[in-house]
Amino acid sequence: MPFAPGTRLGPFEILARLEIAGLGELYRARDHEQQREIAIRVLPAEFGADPDRLKRFEQEARAAALLSHPNILAVHDIGTDARTAYIVSEPIEGKTLRGALAAGALPVRTAIQYGVQIAHALAAAHERGVVHRDLKPENILVGSDGRVRVVGFGLATVTQVESALAGLKGVAPGVTLGTPGYMSPEQVRGVPPDPRSDVFTFGAILYEMLTGARPFAGDTPLVTMTAVAKEEPKIPADLQLPPVLERLVDLCLRKKPGSRPAAADAARVLHDLWQPAPPPPTAPTRAIAPLPSPLPAPPAAAPAPRPAPVPDVALAPPPPPAPEAAIPEPAPVVAPPRRRLVPIVIALAVVGLLVVLVPAVLRLLRAPAAPTGPAEPIATMTMPDRPVAEFALSPDGRLVAFTAGDGAGARQLWIRSLTATGEQPLPGTDGAAFPFWSPDSRFIAYFAQGALRRTTADGSGAPQVIAEATASSAGAWNGGDVIVFPREGEGGPLVRVDAKGGTPAPVTDLRPGELAHMWPVFLPDGRRFLFTVVGENTRSVHVGSLESSERQQVLPDASGGALAADYVFFIRGNLLTVQPFDAERLEARGDAMPVGGGAGEEAVRAFSLSTGGILAYQTGPPSGPARSRLVWFDRTGMEIGTVGEPSDYGDVSLSPDGMRIAVSVRPPDTAAADIVVIDVATGMPAPVTSDPADDTAPVWSPDGRRLLYASTRSGSRDIFQKSAEGTGSDALIVGGEGDQVAYDWSRDGRYVLYQTNQPRIAEGGNFDLWARMLPGGPSFAYFRTIREATLPKLSPDRQWVAYTSFENGREDVYVSRFPRPVGRRRVSARGGSWPRWRRDGSELFYVGPGNQLMAASIERGDVGTPAALFTLRAKADRGYAYDVSADGERILVNATGDGRVARPIALADWRAQVRR
Structure with missing residues (x-):
């Protein structure tokens, strides 16, 4: 039952009910002790009747009350009165973002202005370890001055009652179901949300502000959640939004949490887009002003540049609003907080x-x-x-x-x-x-x-x-x-x-x-x-x-x-x-x-x-041996996602359907590697081999059910076969003296291409290329040379083999006919190795000098001019360090380095360095 004006709720006096759509039972009230006006949100009756839920709410709300940020509604107190639970906050005015969206999409500059403030709020909360878990337009307030404030931090347990799924039982402590259409894919799967879940929801809200439509919608909550888990919404091209803005929305809505940007990064991008004009050169670029330098700048020195504004023509804004509706400068914090x-x-x-x-x-x-x-x-x-x-x-x-x-x-x-x-x-x-x-x-x-x-x-x-x-x-x-x-x-x-x-x-x-x-x-x-x-x-x-x-x-x-x-x-x-x-x-x-x-x-x-x-x-x-990461890059060298956790990875090989990665992994403190299959969507690894010997160079069968790999379990390196599920026994395919390593399995399943030095051990052990007919057929020499040939890769139509040879005294990539090596053409101009075909056979990738990833078009054996894509920072000492998606647009790299860990730049006096 609503409270009448004059009612006392704890130490507070109710003044009037506030009708702000989406915020439930809300009142304007008076705090006589502090002599200030406040807002009181009365929580559903279920809270007062459920001690466990009330305790959980109090824990979360008190943590959220520690947040202090211009774009977060300040929480002053929480309490109960005769089984009525309530939360006390600073005064609330304006309307919710849901109300602002009632008429459809917002002007682009307005959407950016609101978005940067929401992102700032999330970044500040995440830095304090607080996750919203139920962000939605109903939980975002927009003041008449354009200031945005996010409400509901710490109220995740509240939304379990208020959401459309409130009737579902069995919610674990600390886990919120969220609101269909604004849940992250991991929340749909029942995984406890983290800051990356908030970023996904932020992307959905940003999408809705820009387009006027929800990115995920359905007739029922179940249909909506299915859309969240499976659909890939795209902003309509006719909106002609700035590319970086579309890119940001796309990254926020990535299904895999590790592929999403942090809220602080999103805030920075939006702030740079929103900035209407460069300020005077003396204006600070961060919330914390730098100390002034006592040195005058010489004529050659330039002031720190400012990011370019978003051109008005690109944003296509509506006619200028009246002065009272002008979009203000972002709320005081203009730089995102550090994570x-x-x-x-x-x-x-x-x-x-x-x-x-x-x-x-x-x-x-x-x-x-x-x-x-x-x-x-x-x-x-x-x-x-x-x-x-x-x-x-x-x-x-x-x-x-x-x-x-x-x-x-x-x-x-x-x-x-x-x-x-x-x-x-x-x-x-x-x-x-x-x-x-x-x-x-x-x-x-x-x-x-x-x-x-x-x-x-x-x-x-x-x-x-x-x-x-x-x-x-x-x-x-x-x-x-x-x-x-x-x-x-x-x-x-x-x-x-x-x-x-x-x-x-x-x-x-x-x-x-x-x-x-x-x-x-x-x-x-x-x-x-x-x-x-x-x-x-x-x-x-x-x-x-x-x-x-x-x-x-x-x-x-x-x-x-x-x-x-x-x-x-x-x-x-x-x-x-x-x-x-x-x-x-x-x-x-x-x-x-x-x-x-x-x-x-x-x-x-x-x-x-x-x-x-x-x-x-x-x-x-x-x-030497070091941890590396499995990283997705686009063809320009931009990092667009990661798979799994860092480890000491070796060869990488994508399954025919692109959903799994076979990779050799060296466990800590051992010199021998095992074969592991990693799920691309979840990053979860599953072991295939566990022999004390060194198992490397995994190759998928055409149907994705089996793997070939090289193993030293018999002394020399031989080729074995095993189920990709890790079940069953390990079957020897090619063995004997010397080393044998398979590098491809034809799409029709009839041929395995491998390199071996077995026939030439007495001559120094150079490798030649051989093929094995399956099932149970003979092996035959495909290409023999006085130098060495390695790394054979069969074209998808089984007409050509790409390989590396030392014919000219250096590594170069060649293609020749199969099953006889006629019509040979050199692909690399000045050296290259590690070739891989695009799945439709129209392009051949390889690694050139300087670790440049190269790509050359190929049509019926005619080779185009190779083009450099980007520099591979790859772990090249442990086999194939990259693979290519079926469409040739994404490159999976066994990448060296520390990922997004910042490496400091040390400064020293080099004159002191040479004084000994």
Whole structure:
């Protein structure tokens, strides 16, 4: 029964009932003790009659009451009065988002404005360990000033009663059923929700705000939940929304929780989209303002750029509203909170970092020429929300440019100052890779979308194309505006081009046994440059010249050479190393001294030097066995999802239906691998083999019911067969002396292709290609060579075999007819290995020099020009490190690295590093 005005509910006096659709029994009330007006939401009568449910509600509500955020309705108190349970909050006014959606889709800018505030609220709650679990338009308030507040945190138990499924029993403590149409797929399956479940629901709400329709709808709750579990809603193309906005909605609505962005990432993307105009350059870019630098910015230094606004024409907004209905600036928090840290800890950490970082960097900038200071890093930079792919320190030592993904997964170029917090994206740099600077620190060159491009460090103006290129390393830019860079992603010599644009011309030439020239760095004279020569199993640093093709090796067994005063820095093994260097005589002298990394420690993965004395370097896992991840990429190299948990994975192989992955996995503290099958949808592994021997190289049968694999259980490596379910015995298919490894099973089930050295053990053990007829048929030699042939892959129509051969003294990919190797054509231009066919046979993928994933079209044996897709950061020491989806649009990679764990960039005085 509703309460009349004047009724006392605990210490509160009811003033009037509030009619806000979707919020149930709600009252405006007076708190006489605190002398303030409040809102009271009376909970269903079932709560007062169920002590267990009431206790659970009180626990959740008290946790939610600790949340303090402008976009979360503040909870003041909870209580009971004569078995009436209620919750006390700040005053409520306005309408629910459900009411705002009554007329259909919202204007796009309004949807973005509401969305960014909702995402901020979720991010703040998730950081405190609070999950909403029943987010829906009815739980979102929109004030007359445009301010959005999310209600219902901690009220998950309430929604069990109020939802359409309230009659269902047996709900476990702490688990909410949610509301059909706004539940996540895992909630539909009965899995307890977590922050990623809220993100899915947020995606559904964002979809509804943009389209006016629910993404999942049905005549009954069961039909609706089935849609949530199975359907893939797409925003209608005629809405012409910004691509990054559509991408964000798509990512939020991914079925697998691990493929969704965090709420903080979603907030960042929406905030960048909503930003109507760049603020004055002095405006802070984060909620916590950086400490001002006492150094005046030199003319070459640029202010931190701002993200580009969403063009009005792209958003197609309605006519401007009346002044009182204008969309306001987002609620006070304009930057999403950091994950896993409460706001006050973030503030203290940032201030603490600045106290250390700013004076340290300023000391480096002002340091005298004489080397001083310790040899260890004096500060670190960490971008916890943006794991860095590549980075480059500006020559003046004030900025670092780096490539990283945004909240929606798109990779682009970012800038960060060494004397302030916060990083900013550079507009128009989607897909950026391998950045490097102009000598005056005003411009940044990078590779993206098949071209070498340049942009300004302050983000002003549109990026410009310099030349067509698909590179595998950064380039070098001298004072005469000449750029030297590796033009071809699959390997090749270095070329030169004018920094303003032009036709590239070769500046080095490949010699026998060389696959690629990479990582050029100019010497002080601007004519000569260091560069890395990549061979099949070697790397060395040479000096080249713009004036001739002559060159000189200066550092064997090294890569990435860079000169600083009278010293050369380079990577040798896991070590960042420095050695005295005579730039006139082109000689490395004295002893090489390690700077960082090494066996048993983190390995140095990349480094960069400024002319003023700053060394920046980043560490990563050392070489050797390491945990890796199974990651989905699109053809541009954008990470779009993961499968399962990190482990020491080896070969990967997708099942014919694409629903399972067969992979070799090395358990901890063992040298032998087992075969495991992982469900793509759930990430759950199921063992297939468990023998103490080393089991590797899984190959699926055409029907997906069996697996071939190589095993050392009989001493040498032989081919066995077993059920993909892990049941039954292991059947020997091909055995004997030497090693036999299968790499394909024809689609009609008649042939197994494998490599073996059995007939040639006495000749040195080189591999040839053989085929075995099934069931129980003979084996026959398919391709024999005086060199070696490996990794056979049969085309889907069984007409061609792709394989790797060393006929020209290096690895190259070829195709030949089957069952006789006639009509041979070379696919790779400058080396390659690890071929895989697209399922329809129209394309062949392989790995080229520099770990570039290449793709070449093939029609009736005619091979097209290979195109570089992206650089594979793959675990290549344990067999096939990638596979391709049936449509060729997604690449599954056994990826090295730490996933989304941010690796810090260490800052040091390189002059102190060489003072021993």
